[in-house]
Amino acid sequence: MVGILALQGDFAAHRQALAERGVSTREVRKPTDLQGLSGLVLPGGESTTMLKLMAEFGLETPLKQAIAGGLPVLATCAGVILLAREVQNPPQPSLGLLDVAVVRNAYGRQLASTVAELTVTAPEELPSPTLEGVFIRAPKLVQVGEGVRVLAKRGEDPVLVRQGAILAATFHPELLPKNPVVDLFLELARRRG
Numbered sequence: 001m002v003g004i005l006a007l008q009g010d011f012a013a014h015r016q017a018l019a020e021r022g023v024s025t026r027e028v029r030k031p032t033d034l035q036g037l038s039g040l041v042l043p044g045g046e047s048t049t050m051l052k053l054m055a056e057f058g059l060e061t062p063l064k065q066a067i068a069g070g071l072p073v074l075a076t077c078a079g080v081i082l083l084a085r086e087v088q089n090p091p092q093p094s095l096g097l098l099d100v101a102v103v104r105n106a107y108g109r110q111l112a113s114t115v116a117e118l119t120v121t122a123p124e125e126l127p128s129p130t131l132e133g134v135f136i137r138a139p140k141l142v143q144v145g146e147g148v149r150v151l152a153k154r155g156e157d158p159v160l161v162r163q164g165a166i167l168a169a170t171f172h173p174e175l176l177p178k179n180p181v182v183d184l185f186l187e188l189a190r191r192r193g
């Protein structure tokens with residue numbers, strides 16, 4: 001069972017992407033929803049709103065514990081901002097579980113949203129040399145720690161990274177059919193069992 005943080009944002013698109021792969025999902029809104037999961041999706045949306053709701057629903061500490069305990073995670077866009085060690089533009093609190101610094105809204109506003117071709121830099125993790133990525137008011141990773149592996153880049157910018165069982169994309173793999181990033185996350189979740 002894969003959980004999807006469903007406080008705000010595009011959790012329904014993730015649900016759909018996983019349903020297409022025959023994976024059952026549970027919407028996560030309260031601490032008990034985290035029980036018995038093999039993976040967790042932190043969707044895109046508005047990270048500031050998600051932070052507020054996380055605090056309101058008492059989810060912050062249990063989420064932090066579950067992820068620190070090795071629960072495989074697919075974080076997309078705002079989800080990456082929630083996990084980052086440092087958030088800029090403007091600074092805001094975060095769970096600090098992923099050793100990256102991010103600048104919010106770094107590729108321009110909603111109208112500058114785009115589909116870009118990405119170069120895969122870890123061929124043993126992703127099958128094809130390129131990927132498509134949908135960027136919507138996306139954050140930029142401006143610093144990536146030593147224990148964080150860059151799996152794909154947009155130009156020179158890292159846009160898909162992995163740290164242990166955390167897979168983090170500044171774009172939206174759930175919005176394109178058959179995106180291999182979702183499959184890689186499911187592989188991590190399967191390994192966890």
Ligand SMILES: NC(=O)CC[C@H](N)C(=O)O
Pocket residue numbers: 043044045046047048076077078079081104105136137138139
């Ligand atoms: N598509 C997204 O998730 C955008 C993220 C949003 N701009 C934020 O800062 O929280």
